[in-house]
Amino acid sequence: MNMNFDHSNTPQKRVAPPIPNKPGVGLKPTHYEDILNKNPDIAWFEVHPENYMGDGGPPHRYLEAIRNNYPLSLHGVGLSIGGAGRLNKTHLTRLKELERRYQPGLFSEHLAWSSHDEIYLNDLLPLPLTVETLNIVCDHVDEVQEFVGRQMLLENPSTYIRFDQNDMDEVSFLTEVSNRTGCGLLLDVNNVFVSATNHDFNPQDYLEAFPLEKVGEIHLAGHATETDDTGKPLLIDAHDRKVSDPVWKLYEQTMARTRGIPTLIEWDTNIPEWDVLYSEAKFAQEVMDRATAIKSDEKHAIAS
């Protein structure tokens, strides 16, 4: 199955507002009241659908109220797309139901696995990048897109180990999945920086090779620093603090190659006051504006 990346061509007949090429933030229950009271100038929100899979109650009421005022993105953590086993049909059905109810502008999942033999491990676990796993991931992405009836984005992971069986690098793997399934990609710049540090590669090389034309969303988050078995820095994708300076720099360099891409500030642990999260989003807007302005200036210069 192949779906065009252009949302207007996907088989959805919905009134979902597209996610604008602006920063959004992860929606957290501690911020519900602030958002409803202050009606802040933020372009969109993202949630983990797994947190809204109850039958009713306050989570849905808040999400409905916020969804009425803002575009929404669903970012799943539980499908285990990179897992060897079959996708969980019950979970897919719940996702489809949420998709129908909230009509999100974007819908994404991870290049990772989180379930094994019926056990849900609640973490985004790494997979070897082989011909076998490429086929598995493509089949799973096809199944998701067909079942939910829309295009999904697949996110690059942050990892702490490498497998000795890899047949290809991560960018080639993701590009091939996108080519074969028509899925878009979600580029997590913090994940690139975390993995680059942990596996000693150049994050700029990774980003330059990344097919930006396939990227429907960008993620930014903070990371923690520990040390590995040899005493070298080991970065942990903790989502527990502000975005680090090197990640902002990589983001700016990446944005300069685009006309702007929806960009999410993720903050899932040690969640700050709303104003702190809001100011991260505003900062992302400044960086995006600065980077994309340089691009149009250059174009202008070339044209004249």
Next chain:
Amino acid sequence: MPSHHKIQSRFADGLLNPDVETPKNLLGLGGEEPKKRYNVYRNNVTISLLESMRATFPVVLRLLGPQIFDPMATQFIREFPPTSPVLMTYGDGFPKFISTYDRVKQIPYLADVASCELLYLQTYHGKDADPIAIEALSTHAPETMAELKFECHPSARFFASKWPVGSIWFTNKFDDEVKPLNAERGGESVLFIRPQMEVIAHILAEDLHKFLSLIASNSSLGAAAEKVLTQFPEFDLQNALGAMFHFGLITKIH
């Protein structure tokens, strides 16, 4: 080359079992055994599931303190890991596990408190519905009253214990300073219900609990009243009907 399923099995085996060694097919930076790196995943899995248990059982956590709760919950996670990515429903088996866990056996009401926490969450995430008012009864002729059956609010959950679990649960959940309970206090029955946004816990007298549970399990008004009256001759039906609608328990009359 081993299959992806095999590779995944090896990786998964140690995540919830600290006695399993680091898988052999993993590499750190210089090809050394990446024990600390693999342990990041072990930590992520265990700590995130422990956080989920802490969020589901805040009262048990408060009663025991983290020194006892955390190892107990960790052992539960290792023996009964979740099978669904929807963690709001994880922990079903915890009350039973508590009743067999040596270190807390001397706290006989603890398992029932844990059950209250699960029911509270079921009510919190339960289906929404609009309760109807008692006036709806007046549209039915008096001679048909005994035959009436009721549809109950989908968020309603009943629980009966030989311990005062409702009071223990309530003060530990909501009070900054826990209110001491009379040691003589007997068992309690609780109704958790969410007629609107908020979950409300009603501690019910024994006769009212029996009556409302019968109504909720589709007894007719007459049959339920008769059953309760044989056991509790003092039972006040008028009051019970008032309470039933006041709680928001009824969404439809058949």
